[in-house]
Amino acid sequence: MDRQQEYVLRTIEERDIRFVRLWFTDVLGALKSVAVAPAELEQAFAEGIGFDGSAIEGFTRVYEADMIVQPDASTFTVIPWRGDNPGTARMFCDIRMPDGSPAGSDSRNVLRRALDSAAEDGFTFYTHPEIEFYLFKEPYDASVGPIPIDQAGYFDHVARGDGHDFRRAAITMLEKMGISVEYSHHEGGPGQNEIDLRYADALSMADNIMTFRTVVREVALQHGALASFMPKPLADHPGSAMHTHVSLFEGDKNAFYEPTASYELSQTGRRFTAGVLRHAREITAVTNQWVNSYKRIWGGGEAPAHVCWGHNNRSALVRVPMYSIGKGHSRRIEIRSMDSACNPYLSFALILAAGLKGVREGYELPPEAEDDVWALTDGERRAMGIDELPQSLSEAIQVMESSELVAETLGETVFDFFLRNKRQEWYDYRAQVTPFELDRYLVRL
C-alpha cells in the first residue's frame, strides 16, 4: 500500500465516512458508481472490486464480462452534498481485467495510454474547458417543453437571479471538492450558464468534468432547477459547447510558446493545431457524440462547423486566443467543437492523438481564416480549402469507421463498442417521426 492509500484510509476514519463511492465512466461518458463500505476499501486498493464489466459498454452491451474496479487513491474527495456526518466520499477508478491488466474498454485507460504516448516524447497535456449548460425549471413537463429559469443573455447580471445563487453554490461545492473554478457567467441563451475550470493535466481534468456534471446537477436540484448538458436543447438559442483550451508542456515549459513566433505560437503549437484540423472530421463522432450534437454544430453563430483556424475568429474550429506579452505559460489553442455532453476521456485522448500526429509528422498549418466562415459561400470556402465537419451523427460515424487514428487511439475494443452504440442511436433516431415532420407534412400531404 502506498502513502496515498494510507492517507485515504486514515481520512475515512478521522472524518467518519460511512460510504465510499467508486466512480467510473462508460464509453459514452456516463458516470457509473459502486458504493463500498470503508471496511472493504483496503481490499479494493489491493485487489480491486469485481463487477460486470459490460456495464461500461454503453447501451448496447452484449456479453457479461468479469472486470475489476480499482480506486485511484489520488482522486479521493469527500462528497459535500451528502451531508457532513456521517460523510460520503468518492474516488475515480481504473478498470482492470481479473489478472490486473488494464481493461481495453475503460475510457480512463484510453486517455492514460494517450498521455503515456505523449510522455514518451516528453510532453504533458493540459486542458482548460469552458463548460456551458442550461438551467430549466423543475420538474420538466414533456408536454410543455423545457422552460429556462430566466430570460437573461450573455454576461447579464440577473437581479436576485436564481442562476446567480446557483452559480455561487455550485462553485463553492466544486472548490470543496478540490476543483478550482476560474470564471463563471451567464451565457447567451436564457437560463444558460458557463463555468470555466482552471487548467489541469488532462486526466485530472477529465475526472473533474465528470465530477462537475454531477455537482451541477445536484446543486441545480437543490435550487429547484434542472441542469442539462444537452448540446442543443432550444432550437432558437445557442447550444452548450465545451470550448477547451489545450496546451502541451515539456517539463515546466509550455511547448506552444515561442516569444518570437506569430501569435507566440511555437512550431510545436502550429503542428499540433494542424493535426487537430486534419483529423477533425474523424474525431467528430466522439467529440460530438449525440444525434443532437449536430444541431448545435450546424446551428450557425459561434458554432464551428468548418475545419479552419483563426486568431480570435469565433467561427473557426480552432481559435488561437489573445495573448498577453510575456505570459508564456498560458500559450494555448482553443478547440471549439466539443460539446458539454461528450466523454471527456475519449475526446481529450483523440484531440491529443490528432495534435501529436501533427507534431510527430510535421504537418503544415494551413493559412489562417480571418473572416466569419459562416458568411462565406460554399464556393468561397471550397476555394479556400476549408472542409466542413460531418452534417450528422451518421456521417460522423462513417468518417470515423475508416479512421486508423481513432481506432489506434481508442483501441480496437472501445472503437468497436463506441461505433456499435452510435450506430444503434442513429437507427433509433432514424425511426422517429418528429414534430417537424408532423407540422410540415401531416396536414399538407
Place this chain on the structure above:
Amino acid sequence: MSTPPQPLPGELVRAGFTDARRAERLLAELLGSMPGEPAGDDLTGALSVTADPDQALLAAVRLVEADPATGALLAEAGTARDRLLAVLGGSSALGDHLVRHPEHATVLADPEPFGRGQRFPDPEPLCERLTAAVAGLTGREGMDALRVAYRRELLLIAAADLVAEDPVELLPDVAAALADLAAAALEAAVVLARAETEGAENVRFAVIGMGKTGGRELNYISDVDVVFLVAPRQTDARTDADAGERSAYSSLDDAIAVGTSLATAVMRICGQSTGEGSLWQVDAALRPEGKNGPLLRSLESHREYYQRWARTWEFQALLKARHVAGDETLSEEWLDLVRPMVWEASARDGFVENVQAMRRRVEEHVPAAEAPWQLKLGPGGLRDIEFSVQLLQLVHGRTDEELHSGTTLEALAALRDGGYVARDDAHALDDAYRFLRVLEHRVQLHRLRRTHLMPSTEADQRRLGRSLGERGDAATAVVQRWRAQQREVRRLHERLFYRPLLAAVAKLSSDEVRLSPEAARVRLGALGFRDPAGAMRHLESLTDGVSRRATIQRHLLPVMLGWFADGADPDAGLLAFRRISDTLGTTHWYLKMLRDEGSAAERLAHVLATSRYAVELLIQAPESVSLLGEPTGLQPVSRETLHSRMVAAAERHEDPADAFTGIRAVRARELLRLVLADLVGEIDQPALRAALTELTDELLSAALLIATRAVVGDADPAARMLVVGMGRLGGREMGYASDADVMYVFEPVEGAEGAQAQASEIIAVLRKGLSGNGPDPVLELDADLRPEGKSGPLVRSLESYAVYYDRWSAGWESQALLRARSVAGDQDLAQRFTALIDPLRWPDDGIDQGAVRDIRRLKARMEGERLPRGADPRTHFKLGLGGLSDVEWVVQLTQLQHAHEHSGLRTTGTLAALNAAVEAGLIAEGDASVLRRSWTLASRLRDAGVLWRGRAVDSVPSDSREAEGISRILDRPPGHGGELAEEWRRAARRCRAVVERLLYGGPLGHSRSPGRSRGSAGPGGHRAQRA
C-alpha cells in the same frame, strides 16, 4: 664534466626498454642535464619498474628540458623519483601535462601529501582547493585554472595508484578519490557558472551525481552522469528590503531559465576543450524523460514524473543518486522525494518483466566489432557484474535495507553478508570486478581517453601488463589473465543468481551460501516462477543425492533455471524437465547430451517452458528429446524418407492395430520434430504448413495401405481407392489444429464383385485405425464436405460422384472443390477424379452474376449463422469478421470467376491463389497484403495457441497469461501479450474493410442493422467452408 657511467645496451633491453639505442642516447642526455653526478645504473633501475620505460625516459628528458629544476627530483633515488617516473611511464597524457606544468612535478615528491598514511585526499579539502583555484576568475581563464588544478590532483591520485604494491586491492580507494575529484570539479564549475550567469543569485542550484559518480566508483575518464536541480531562492519579505523586486525574479519560470543557463554552463565548463584540454563530458541523460526531457524542471515536476511516468529502470538508476555539488539542502529535498520511491518501485506492476528485461540488457547493446575487446560490455564484462549486483539488490532490497548501497563492491559485500550470494562466489566476483576495473583504469590513464576497450596492439598490451607487474612477455600474460577472468565472470554471472537457489534446497557443503528458503522463494518469484514452493520441490528432487544424475543436474540447473525463467511458463518447464529426467535420467545419453551438446539443454529448457503441446508429445515419447542433440534433428525429413519410414512401419507389423500404432508413432516423432523446429525458430511458417501437410498425406497413404491389406488380404482387390484432401489439407496449408477434411472415392475393378462393400470396409478400418488414443494426437478425419454432407454415403464411386455433380451440385460444392487434391491411393483414379472436378471448380467462362450473387448471399447468411454461440464476431480467427473464412471466400470467388483465364489461379492453396490474383491484376497488391496479413496472422495465432495450450484456440485468449504465452511463441519480447488481441482486431478490421469491398462489391455502409441475429444452424450451405 666527465661522462657519467652508462649501462650497456644489453642491460637496457633487460631493463624493459624496447629501443635500446634510442634509450641509450636519451639516457645520456638526461644524465647530462642533471645536477651532480647521478648514477646511470640507478636511474635505469628506477625506469625499469615503470610500465613503459621508453615512454618514461622520453617524458623525463622533455620534463627536464622544460624545467631544469626538475632534474634534481630525478637525480636522487627515492619515493619522489619513483612516483614521478611511475606517472611518466603510466600515462603519456599526464607526462604531457607535467611538461606543460613542470611546477606540478614537485607535488609528487611527497608520498603522503594528505597527511600521515593518507594516500588520497578527503572530499572537503579537495573541494576547497579546486574552488579556491577558480575564485575570482571567469570565462576561459576560469576554465583553464580549473583544468590545471584538476590535473594537479589527478597526478596525486594516479601516482598513488601507479606505485601501489597491489593496485587491485587499492581500486575502491582510487575510484572513490576520482569520484570525489569529479564532485569537487563540478563544485568549482558551479562557482564559475554562477559568476557568469545573470540572475544566478536568485536561485538555488544543485548537482546530483548519478551512475559511477553517484556510486563513488568513478573511472579516470568517463562521462560524469548528473541530474541538475534548481529552485527559486526563498525571499523573506520581513527582512529583505528588496523583496518586491526580488520576487519578480523568483518565479519558477525564471528560476528554470536561470537553472538551464547554469547547467549548460557547467556542462560547457567541464566538457569544452581549451588550451588545457577538457575534463570530461557531463551527461544529464538520466534526468526525467532522458534526452527528450527539459534539462531542468521543478521539484514538483520531478515528483509528478517519478510518481506517474518513470519506468522501473529509472528508479534503479536513482539507487546511485548522491549530492555532489551546489546547494546541498536542495539536493536533500530532492533525495527525500525520490529515495522512498526507489524501493516502492520494485513493488510496481511488471516487476518480473522488468527483471527479465534487465537480465537481457546485460547481453545486448554491444557493437559486434568491439565485442571481443570489450572490458565493460559483452559477456564477462564489467556490466555483467554491475547488473548482477543491482538485480540482486532490486530483488532482495525490498525487504532488506542493508542492501541499499550505491557502490557496486559495497553492495556485493552486503549481499554476501546477508547470505544472498555464496561467499566464494562473492569473493571471486569482487576480485574480478577489481581486476577489470584496474585494467580499464590503466588503459584510460595512458592517454586520458574515455575507452573501455582492451588495447589490441602489442605495445599497448605490454605497457598494460607491465603496469600490473607482469614482466617478460607482459602482453600475452595480461591478455591471458583477462580472458580467464572474463570466463570466470561469465560463469559467476550465471551462478550468482541461480546457484544459491540450489544451495537452498540441496544442502551442499557447509561453506555454501545460506539463502533462506524465504529469500529463495522471493528470488524464484522474481524470476517469474508463479509457484516458488513447487519449484523448490522440483529442484530438491532433481538435485538430491549423490548419483551421477544428481551431480550433473546440480551442474546444469543453475544455467537451465535462467532459460526456464526466459520462457512464458517457467513452472511448467521445470516440472516437465523433472518428469523427463525421471524417465531418461538413467539412460547413458540423456544427461551427456544436455551437458555436452552445445545448445541442446538451452533448447530443451526453452521448449519445455514455452509449449504444453511439445511437453505432451515429449512425455509420450521422452526418447525423442534426442532430436535436440542431433545435428540435423530439427530439419524436416525429405518426402522420400518420410514415405519409406511410414511404409516400413506399416509393413513391419502383421496385425493392423499394431501397424496403425506404428505409423502413428512415426507421425508423433515427425510432428515433434516440426514442433521443436518451430519453437526454436528453425522453420518458417510456409515450410511448416507444407511439412504438416506432407506428414498428413503420408500418414493417410500408409493408413490406406494397412486398411487395404487388412480387408483384402492376399486376394485381388475389388476396388481402387482414393482419398481426396479438402480444406486446409487440400490447400497444403495444414496447421497443428487442422482437421483433415477428406472425401473417399473408389472405382470397381473390372469384373470384380462387391466393390462398394469392400471400399466401405477399407475406409471403416482406416478411420478406426486413426482414431482413438495412440502415440500421436488424434488426426480428426472430417468427411462432411462429401456430396449430400452427413446424410450421404461416406464412400462413393467415381461414377456416383460424376452423377451427383452433374445433377445436384450446389454452387458451394464447386467452391469447396477448389481445394480438392488427391492425397492417397490410386494414381490413375486420382487423375480421373481430377478430370471430373476441374470443369466444376474452374468453369469455362467463369461464373455468371447470378452465381456470384448466390455466393454473396450464402456468405452473408453464414456470417450470422456459423459463428459458435457466444463467440464474438470481432475476435474469432476463423469465422469472425476479417478472419480466415473471409479471406478464403474472397480468393475463392476470384478463382471461380477467373480461373479459366489465369492458370495461376488453378491451385488449391489460398495464398498461392491470392498471389496469382495479384499477378493477374484481379486484386490490387495493397488489398492482397491486407488479406494476407490477416490470414497469416490468424493461422499463426491458431498454431501458437496449440503450441502454448496443447489445444486449439479460436480467438486471442482474454486471460493475459495465456495471451502472453502465445505472444512468446510468436517470438515477441516478454510483456507484450496484452497487445495480441488488439493486434488481431486491428488486422481483422482492416481485412474486413477489404473483404466488404471485394466480396460484396462495396462497403456495406453502417445502415445495416447492428444486432445481427444468430439463429440456429441452417441447411447444408454452412458446411461449405473448412479453414
